[in-house]
Amino acid sequence: MTKNYACIFSILCFTVFFSCSEPAAEEKPYNILFIAIDDLRPELGVYGNDIIQTPNLDAIGNGGSVFLNHYVQVPTCGASRCSILTGMLPQTTNHLQNSAIEQFLSNEPEKERPESFVHHLKRNGYYTVGIGKISHSVDGLWYGYEESPEGAKMEMPHSWDEMLFDAGKWGTGWNAFFGYADGSNRQGKNKQVKPYEVGDVDDLGYPDGLSTQLAVKKLKELSTKGQPFFMGLGLFKPHLPFTAPKKYWDLYDRADIPLSPFPDLPENVHPSSLQGSGEFNQYQLGEEKAGLDRKLSDEYARKLRHAYYAAVSYSDALVGKVLEALEEEGLADNTIIVVWGDHGWHLGDHRVWGKHTTFEMAVRSPLMIKVPGMAARKIGNELPVSSIDLYPTLMELTGIPTDFPLDGQSLVPLMKSGRDAQRAAMAFSYFRNGISMRTDRYRLTRYFREAEPTLELFDHQNDPMETVNIAGEFPEIVAALLPQLEKGNTGLYANRDN
Template identity: 60%
Template sequence: MFKKSLLPGLVSLGAVLLLNSFYSHEQSPDSQPPNILFIAVDDLRPELGCYGKEYIKSPNIDRLAAQGQLFKNHFVAVPTCGASRHALLTGRHPLSKKYLSNNISAEVLSGKPETETPETFIHLLKRNQYYTVGIGKISHHPDGHVYGYLDSPKDAPLELPHSWNEMLLDDEKWGSGHNAFFGYADGTNRNTLKGQVKPYEAAAVDDEAYVDGLTAKLAVQKLGELKKREQPFVLAVGFFKPHLPFTAPKKYWDLYDEDKLPISPTPDIPENINKASLLNSGEFNNYQLGEEEASLDHQVSDAYARKLRHAYFASISYVDAQIGKVLDELEKQGLAENTIVVLWGDHGWQLGDYRVWGKHTCFERALHSPLIIKNPKMEKGIKHEQVVGTVDIYPTLMEFCGVTPPKNVDGSSLTNLMKKSSGKDWKNVAYSYFNNGITLRTPRYRLTKYFRQARPAIELYDHKTDPLESKNIAMGNPATVSRLMPLLEKGNTGLYD
């Protein structure tokens, strides 16, 4: 029915004792460690009801936000799937240019022996007696195994070899995780059809005709099994939508009136920048049967932009419904009161903003993503304005679980911010990296420095007066650039030395 990997524990009791001497619970023996339900959503920008977008139908994510704490200004480290997830899992900013690649986890973790330093925060919790289960896309590869788009998944190595007790995906109809990821309701996929497909689909089918419905079904089943284990667990569930292709059952399309949907408020290229800061929407244009091709030279028509946004929003509502099934089962199993729930988007997405259809830029739309954390023992319904980064999630979860993180983690725990909600002592900065650039986000400004020949190489946006980043004001504000530049340089991890 589905692909399953059962991984052995450490090879000897001596190794267990050695590792636990480095990483051990700080809680008392009588306390019960919390479970972790980690939900990763691919290409999800914060266009949700709980983020003030009332035209989006996202009742289940909105419910989670009301029960937990929402971070209004969360920014990912890298605006591409694999590298962003690697930063999440390791709690580290990119160390070199190869860390901007989708394949970074496969390159530096897959097939490597276990070391004293844990490969991920999930690995660290596994060392601390947690039972760990992954379903779907948690690292870059959609089923957690490393193989090419057109290759067979049989005997493919795990991307994270030491993190999982189980790694699951139901991809039977499509034949592999990669095919399911780019799949359509009839079992076809973009890969084997060589791009001769549309970038969207509205099929009159039930939820389980697409893979995210099957992922939710697996997660529901697994929660029942985990309840019986009477052992703390990490259940990481990686949903594919709203990643391209924008596919969802027709009933989710029917939630929206396409003619009334807003198009991008910034459909033109920002003033005073070089086009090198943007991209030509190559991933989007791989869907070769789309009605129009995206280009920096011209906008797509308003009608096509609305159709694509309709498709993206339907995909959000579809994945929201699957998330709701998992959250409902958590309640049904009586696990909610001792389970920390995290919902995280791996990056944003430009829906025609600056003529771009895709991620892969250092602009707000590509870097801003949802982050909701529900700790049932903490105050609920808080919305934080402070700037936070994806690398802050690792140390936060470790503090919740009473586990000491490695010293090389770049992030800072959000726990005090979540307790006090004032954030007076919070660092209030986030660094992101891509396209030969480093970008710094503070509560008011985004400063970006590109290491390239094309000019201008410095961009400054004032979010107080220009929250849409429509005009680079670096040339006219040299004092602000000079003041912020040392802070930006602190984020240069050696990437551009």
């Protein structure tokens, strides 16, 4: 027995010695896949829409963190993207323009402070690839809708190792962005086009299909690179025109698609708080024109909503191709996936067809973050979050320090536990000479203008569609919220009483 114990003891010592002497496997840094989808409302299955067909986006949400009340800082493409990329609230009225990135990033030399979170990742060892519309320009170059991209400057000159785009039969990025299946585009046809199209094409028949093809090819290359990567994929649809291959239209019976639950003007609101659907009306062959003085017919409104749903389902299918490539290349278990809509879109709500308001329909959009090994969670309506929160979130997840101030706050505590005692329940948005603040229950908006009323208060507990401004009825609530709203006044409207 003594010999047996001695033998066992020797074997254990031998095993412990050699197991301890072997170096631990080095933990690989996360890769990041950032999918930006233009004009995407939270109209997804995982957000509670049981009609729209979005199985791939739903799979990301069901496996990750879904932020039910996520708000963009500005309800227009370029300015919204400027805020999320820099992690900063808008500081001037120029930060509210589509040209914000061009004005504040494109002409700047490389500085100690990074120009974007992509730039910060690149400085810290990430290989960065952009495909499609990540900043405002659809191919990362700064040029006008009807200009040639020849010799154009990069919008984010220090952020990308590679910026890729395949303009295909459309020739240029902006032609592709406003393109139709036959290779034509809105500007080339002098706006004599419809705001929708049923395309008799496959998935490669529109520009987003070509961008996805580039992404799949690039993932194969990145899988062998031996370096953590950030890939940004910017999909156009469902931005106008609402175009998609016919098979995505065929997913729906139009009669099943609901109309807006509130297609009327809100009460006690000045028309200047809304907008006249000017972008939508540029598609001059549409059957009807939109305006605050009239509603579209139910038939046409339902057709347009059908078109929007088809465009969303097309983007969803393309996301599925990228997810499949992640799996095939062995990258899925080490890649953070972020899905972000750059703002919402009124689909006839409040008689508006478009973005460009500070109402819930324009500033609320999807945000989903899937981290390998992290439990899935839905972050509820009582905790509004902002696009500017993504920058510090990615830095915390990747262990990269930031020694410079950011306006956002990391979402990691919410993602891990669903709670964050350090987070105030408020998110700020800016547009139309106004600041809007969303709390767990209310939206308070203050406009700096002459048109009255300049204060709007909506109670989301009783009025989720923001149909009645109750600021005049509940001045005590306004008085309690105004000091909080002032925390969002970054100097944008300093010294302006009206």
